[in-house]
Amino acid sequence: MTHTFKVLAFLGLALTQILAKDTSAQKANYQAWPSTLPQVVVPKFKSDTVSITKNGALNDGLTLNTESINRTIDQVSKNGGGVVLIPRGFWLTGPIELKSNVNLHLAADAFVSFTDDLTQYRLIETNWEGLAAVRNQSPVSGTNLENIAITGKGIIDGNGDAWRMVKKEKLTDSQWNKLLASGGTLSEDKKIWYPSESSLRGSKVKGAGVISAGKSLKDYEEIKDFLRPNLLVLTNCKKVLLEGVTFQNSPAWNLHPLMCEDLTVRDLQVKNPWYAQNGDGIDVESCKNVLIENSVFDVGDDGICIKSGRDEQGRKRGKPTENVMIRNCVVYHAHGGFVIGSEMSGGAKNIYVSDCTFIGTDIGLRFKTTRGRGGVVENIFIKNINMKDIPGEAILFDMYYAAVDPVPLTGEKRDAPKVVLLPVTEETPQFKNFYINNVVADGADKAIFVRGLPEMNINNLFLEDITIQSKEGIKIEEAKDIYLKNVKVVTSHSKPMVNISNSTDISFDQLSYKPGAEVLFNVNGQKSANIQVANTNTSDAKVVSELNQQASKKALKIKANKTK
Known part of the structure; x- marks a missing residue:
């Protein structure tokens, strides 16, 4: 049975029908980590x-070395690599434009700095946040290589x-004053600094850079500075x-591989200011x-972060991110340590994350989407994750992503989304078949x-051997087939410890909590x-x-437990 499940998981087949035949106890013991992982070809x-x-x-x-570097790359490629x-x-x-069969090798203490003369970066048609868009040429790029x-x-x-x-x-007051002294311009409310008037103009354009019919590259020149490129595409x-x-x-973004195959990323340091x-x-x-x-x-x-295009354009492209292994990585400040979406x-599908540490990330494991996206995220396997000092959620699944910072700024108020049942269409996203094991x-x-969504519950989540120290406990809304085994949550002031709303087939086995909880389960x-x-x-x-x-x-059934 276990071997069969592993093979099915690796092939990315739907597990829902098979799991439906099992008992809750079998489901709660389900082990999904495959013995064989995808193979990646290294150049x-x-x-x-x-x-x-x-x-x-x-x-x-x-000296601006653009021509010298690109000429060398071109010559080596033409000579066979x-x-x-x-x-x-x-x-x-x-x-810098890469070419096939070329290894661009930076010696120790080689520092490649891209010019702040923004005229050196021409406007091009590319992709931004999952949509066809006009942006400035990336500092490093390669296409069809x-x-x-x-x-x-x-x-x-x-x-x-x-x-x-x-x-x-x-920023601190001193950092803000230093930034103002460097030049640039401010938004009308004086809360955002922009490096140029062109950048400020672009901030006022809805969907700035998104390609629309009848427009040429010249039509975007007025807001060119706002159309920031990713460092590597x-x-x-x-x-x-x-x-x-x-x-x-x-x-x-720092690194953006798009529609690539056989990608190996190892031993990198990837850095940005936390305010970027x-x-x-x-x-x-x-x-x-x-x-x-x-x-x-x-x-x-x-x-x-794992992505695969946005809304109709992403569905039309129809290329999932699949067969991904992430291991032995550390993430310090970030909005999320490991993320899928939005x-x-x-x-x-078929994504395997193991032996990673998140320190100070706003959210640890972050899975986000919203209506309009469509797409199916499934067969996600995660184990051996450490977290320290997470300002938001340690583990988050949210189908109401609103494109805001995950942790509200001081004084910022956010209302919970209004829950409305809508028809299921191709625009309805799905999260299913996640297995998360051994998280501290x-x-x-x-x-x-x-x-989840009332019309599309998050379903088939397996969380086992989890220990979290947090202010608040567990909250589950519009979900189905959620299995928590040996989960320990030590909260400082949580009432209730577990809050469940409009969810079905939820199983707790060996739930541990801090003694003295005001309310253990609140069911709505x-x-x-x-x-x-149990x-x-x-x-x-x-x-x-x-x-x-x-x-x-009858919604809540407690089996053979000591109760007051």
């Missing part, structure tokens, strides 16, 4: 090495400060290696066969948050049913259960 290169100095590059920090060497030193450059790499021990710096807007709330490339290098200070708008670490979009390992992310938005309209979190605002809504609790000492709670909002007395 190989000729040993022939050409230094960029052969084409006149100078490491004085003044090999290594393009960037020696130690300070190399100023404009956009095969057998490419960026390796070494050097640093690639995107000079993102020349591009990014900054929110006042994210690789589109439709095969056999890619990123190894050893530090990528930092990006204008927007859209400063993601890596966004793997509609890619197949991916390995990310032994890397460190410290950024201004999501750390390691642009996941092409789907995501020391410090979080909320332990576990699951919020007419739809709530078949909530089972092997749990309920006598340590002042009140075991409360039923509200027309919840049935």
Whole structure:
């Protein structure tokens, strides 16, 4: 049985029908980690090495080396491939364009700095947040390539400060005053700094940069500075290696592989200021066969993120991100440590995350989507995760993503979304078949948050061997077939410890909590049913259960436990 489940999981087949035949006890013991993982092909290169100095590059920090670097890459590619060497030193450059069969190798103490002269970056048609869009050319890019790499021990710096807007709330007074003294301009409410008038104008345009019929690239010139590029964009490339290098200070996302196959990312340092708008670490979009390992992310938005296009365009592309392995990575500041969404309209499946540590990320494990996306996220396997000092949720599933920072700023108020039942269409997203095992979190605002849609519940979540110290406990809304086994949540002031709304087939086995809980279970809504609790000492709670909002007395069943 176990071996059969592993094979099915690896092949990405739907598990729902099979699991439906099992008992709740069997489901709660379900082990999903496969014995065989996807294989990723690593590129190989000729040993022939050409230094960029052969084409006149100078490491004085003044000379713009764009032509020298690109000429060297082009020559090596045309000669059958090999290594393009960037020696130690300070190399100023404009956009670099990769070519097939070339390994761009940065020697130790090689510092590649991209110019703050924004005229060096031409407007191009590309992709931004899952939609076809006009943006500035990326500092490093490659399209329709095969057998490419960026390796070494050097640093690639995107000079993102020349591009990014900054929110006042994210800086100290002295940092804000220093920023104002550097130039730029402010929004009307004086709360956001923009590096130029062009950037400010773009902020006022709805859907700025999104390609629309009848417009040419020239029509976007007036807001050019607002259309920030990602530091590295690789589109439709095969056999890619990123190894050893530090990528930092990006204008927007740091690393964006799009529709790539056989991608290996290892031993990277990926950095951005924590206040960097859209400063993601890596966004793997509609890619197949991916390995990310032994890397460190410290950024201004999501750390390691899985995407697959947005709304109708993503569904039309129809390319899920699949067969992804992420292991032995550390994420420091980020909106999420490991993230799927919210642009996941092409789907995501067969993703394996293990042995990672998240320190100070706003959310630990973050799965987000919203109506309109469509797409199916399934067969996600996660184990051996450490977390420390998480300002938001340790584990979050949310189908009401609203494109705001995950942790409200000081004084910011947010209302819960209005729950309305809508018809299921191709625009309805789905989250199902997640297995999360062995998570330890020391410090979080909320332990576990699951919020589905009334027309499409989040379903088939397996959470086992979880220990979380947090302010608040577990909240489950509009969900089905949720299995929690050996979950321990130590809360500082949670009432109730577990809050369930309009959810069915919820199983708790060996739930542990801090003695003295005011209320252990709060069950809400007419739809709530078949909530089972086993092997749990309920006598340590002042009140075991409360039923509200027309919840049935039969909704909650506690089996052979000590109760008051």
